[in-house]
Amino acid sequence: MGFTLRTLLLTASATRVFASCAHGTFLQPRAEEGGAVKVATFGYTGTIGPLNWAALEAPANSACATGTRQSPIDMVDSVFTILNGADVQLTVNDMPDGADFENLGTTVEVITQGGTLTVADKTFELQQFHFHLPSEHLDNGTSQAMEMHMVFQSAAQEIAVIGVYIGIADAAAAPAAAAPAAAGKRSTSRIARRQEATPPPPPAAVATRATTLLETIFSTVDQISVPGTKVKTPPLVMSEVVDLLKANAFQIYSGSLTTPPCSEGVNWHVSTARLAVAPATFVKARDVIGFNSRFPQNTPGQPNILMLSALGSAAAAVMAAAAPAAAPAA
Numbered sequence: 001m002g003f004t005l006r007t008l009l010l011t012a013s014a015t016r017v018f019a020s021c022a023h024g025t026f027l028q029p030r031a032e033e034g035g036a037v038k039v040a041t042f043g044y045t046g047t048i049g050p051l052n053w054a055a056l057e058a059p060a061n062s063a064c065a066t067g068t069r070q071s072p073i074d075m076v077d078s079v080f081t082i083l084n085g086a087d088v089q090l091t092v093n094d095m096p097d098g099a100d101f102e103n104l105g106t107t108v109e110v111i112t113q114g115g116t117l118t119v120a121d122k123t124f125e126l127q128q129f130h131f132h133l134p135s136e137h138l139d140n141g142t143s144q145a146m147e148m149h150m151v152f153q154s155a156a157q158e159i160a161v162i163g164v165y166i167g168i169a170d171a172a173a174a175p176a177a178a179a180p181a182a183a184g185k186r187s188t189s190r191i192a193r194r195q196e197a198t199p200p201p202p203p204a205a206v207a208t209r210a211t212t213l214l215e216t217i218f219s220t221v222d223q224i225s226v227p228g229t230k231v232k233t234p235p236l237v238m239s240e241v242v243d244l245l246k247a248n249a250f251q252i253y254s255g256s257l258t259t260p261p262c263s264e265g266v267n268w269h270v271s272t273a274r275l276a277v278a279p280a281t282f283v284k285a286r287d288v289i290g291f292n293s294r295f296p297q298n299t300p301g302q303p304n305i306l307m308l309s310a311l312g313s314a315a316a317a318v319m320a321a322a323a324p325a326a327a328p329a330a
């Protein structure tokens, strides 16, 4: 009840772009049907998937097929500029009583309780953060395990999103991990004996540790496996992630929402920081989220890849019609 009422109130007060915008997907009008919250009508596979988003709701979603600054993209050097984390003001309120964590069918989302991002004298208010699996942006060509989107809106109804890649933590980085056991066991090998004479080498790399905030949030994800359900998380401390974001940099570019209606003018801040979840946590999150990543879009400023694809399909059809009938396949 309260959930639906709040959703309606927020929807009524939001701007048109944000109300219909799936990046604040909790703002989409949803009616209660038989006690269940109605979830988003778009999806990630088949006819409701991203290849067909524009047709799902025309003309509202037309930017999905015709926009020339669409997101996500491959974050290669030439498409972004760097903004130091120290040059933005970022605050996110802790949530000592926990936060609502909702399954929208298209993502799982934490409803936040205040936070601001100030960049170049422009201030944006944090609305929510949610997760994509696998990552939507590519890190110089490489997909990451997950991506977190923190969605902010300014008083002038502009949208800024902080994107943060999430990797899989090393099992060895778990606090209870035993000391390396193999080292002393292979002393019969000549190589091992030679190594014993010299000091042990330093670890090849610092092990990736799981992010406490994410472990806390996803500890409840199995309780919202059904779209339209929500749960209260344990208390959330945000400083761990906020400090990490400030200590790193943002790769910034102007793009779009990665969900219908694919509105452009979104101020993207993709962090160079990395969060991580434990392997078992990743599996638990994956089993609920499934797959919710839009395919990488063309380089900003270049034609929408779906327009190019449509031209290519039409040309192929004309050529096929003009060609002599194919001989029966051998």
Ligand SMILES: *[C@@H]1O[C@H](CO)[C@@H](O)[C@H](O)[C@H]1NC(C)=O
Residues within 6 Å of the ligand: 077, 140, 141
């Ligand atoms: C991105 O990848 C290319 C090769 O694929 C490499 O030459 C380039 O140095 C990489 N850039 C960064 C910032 O790692």
Ligand SMILES: [Zn+2]
Residues within 6 Å of the ligand: 023, 130, 131, 132, 149, 258
């Ligand atoms: Zn998103």
